Amino acid sequence: MDIAALITWVVTALGGFYMLGTWIRRGGIRQQQTGTSRLPVPVVFGHFALAAIGLVVWSVYVVADKTALAWTAFGLLLPVALLGFVMLARxxxxxxxRATAGAPPAVSAPGAEGTVPAERHFPVPVVVVHGLLAVATLLLVLLTAPGVGGS
Structure with a gap:
């Protein structure tokens, strides 16, 4: 189960990294000054940093098989999940x-990043799969830490 958690965590991270790149590329950081983006920079980067640190800790756990590392990774996942729910709600x-306007995300011309929230460019399937895999990862880590299913 530890390898399954590692795989779901890595795939989840890939989706998250894609969304982070999209948000940065579409001007999410600059939009904080104008209030166009609804995703606060500390929340975005806190989510990313804690998830990345947790993934490293989990990877070390998979190699070392030390229970304390599994629980540490789980402890790191809790604020990651909380920050993820905050971003989802925003x-x-x-x-x-966008859906009520019936229009696809506007293509921002160079220099026009401030008109459309950067997060509007997130593909819905990526958001959904990222969230579902995040829940699966959290559950797999929670089950693995106490030794359910062996390691």
Missing amino acids: WIPVHRE
């Missing part, structure tokens, strides 16, 4: 605005 209204 992304949903942006997505609904």
Whole structure:
């Protein structure tokens, strides 16, 4: 089960890294000054940093098989999940605005990054799969830490 958790964590991280790159590329950091983006920089980078640190800790656990590392990784996942839910709650209204307008995400011209929230460019399937795999990862880590299913 530890390898399954590692695989789901890595695939989840790839989706998250894609969304982070999209958000940065579309001007998410600069949009904090104008209030266009609804995703606060500390939340975005806190989510990313804690998830990355947790993934490293989990990778070491898979090699070393030390229970304390599994619980540490689980402890790191809890604030990652909380920050993820905060971002999801802030992304949903942006997505609904686009859906009610019936228009695809606007293509930002160079220098026009401030007109459309950067997170509006997140593909819905990526957001959904990222969230589902994150929940699966959390459950797999929670089951593996106490030794359910062996390691």
